[in-house]
Amino acid sequence: QEWFVVLQASTYCDLFLERQGSAAMHICFINLQLTYYGTIYIGTPPQPFKVLFDTGSSPLWVPSISCKDKAYSKHHRFDPRKSSTFHGTGQPFSIKYGKGSVEVILGRDTVKLGIQTYKYLTVLCISKAIRPTPLLLILHTIYLCFRKTDGSMVIFGGIDQSYFTGRINWIPVIYKYQWRIAVDSILVNSKKIACRDGCQAVLDTGTSLLLGPKSEINQIQQAIGKVRLTFADFLHTVHSFNCRNLRKMPNVVFVINGIQYPLTPQAYTRKDNGHCKSGFSSGSKDYDHLILGDMFLREYYSVFDRGNNQVGLAKAV
Structure with a gap:
């Protein structure tokens, strides 16, 4: 199978904003947030793709017309023949995932x-084989909202203080190939x-x-108490509890670089x-580190600064 690599395919949201001269766009959410x-x-001309902005994965994927997998036969696929700015390298690449x-x-x-165009973006962003692209060398920020469909935001190249x-x-x-x-x-x-x-933990x-x-x-x-194992599969374990116990359950506090980041029961x-x-889970794979997913990131405005090899966290509003 041959794929064209840029960003992972997902579902649709098409709202854009310009803030402080940076590229900003709303993120939609589905499936219980x-x-x-x-x-x-x-x-060129632009072909639209519905994508997940995934800080846990270094490559960026979309399917192309070269992909013969039947799973993508009904999905929009990139057609390089219709782009005047496409440059094929002929360079093969392979990557293994957990599955x-x-x-x-x-x-x-x-x-x-959003409003910004990045010219000639290399299809692989962080790899030992390909040098990092300018896209991941710039600062970008994430604000994930739980309450409003159009409230979440990703901003490339800027920080918006109204969100924290x-x-x-x-x-x-501590590991430059991940946000670890x-x-x-x-x-x-x-x-x-x-x-x-x-x-260690990955954002x-x-x-x-x-x-x-x-x-x-x-x-x-x-430690949070009164939870029971509901089921376990190859992806994760699920623990449930009586909702009436929610108000009695404690905060779980993550201490990171000397600063406390509490998560309330809600x-x-x-x-x-x-x-x-419970939003805490383990799977059949016994991880050697934590993965701080959306449950954590909804509470904290997150800044991903590859240029200075650091991340920033502030209390989201």
Whole structure:
């Protein structure tokens, strides 16, 4: 199979704003606020693609007309023949994921994000084989809203202070091929209940829950109390509890670079058809680090600064 690589395909939202001279766009969400997505344009004239903005994955994907997989036969696919700015490299690339792998032929083309056009964006962003593109060298920020369909925002090249309160706390990135940071500890009622000797975490907009090693997640579940294992599959475990216990449950506090980042019970709980489920989960894969997904990122305005190899967090409003 041959794929053209730029951004992962998803569903549709087409709202754009210009703020402080940066490229900004609203992100829509679907499925109980579990998926956030927007639209980009590739090529000349531009071809629209519905995408997930996933900080947990370094390559950017869309299917092309070269892809013969039947799963994409009914989806919009990139056609390089219709773009006057497309440049094929003929360079093969392959990558393995936790589930499956992809083989591709690389190319270059213009990509429009909101009002900004990035010329000749290399299709692979962070890789040992391909140098990072300018897109990920600039600063971009994420604001994920739980309450309003059009409230969430991704901004490339700027910070909008209307989306957070207080100051931004800067945290060094400890692994340059991911947005991975060091976590000091995890507290409940001022006691260390997980990550006691420190651990690592990835800020991942492409993950809806907060995932981690089974031992650490089990300790968190025990500390918040009155949760029971509902089911487990190859993706994750699900713990549920009586919604009437919600007001009695404690905050879970992540200490990062000396600063406390609390999650209230309302923040770490998912409500589905009257049932309350814990947003902490582990899967069949025993992670060696935490994945701070949308459950965490909805609470904190997030700044991804590849130029200075750091991330910033501030309390979202």
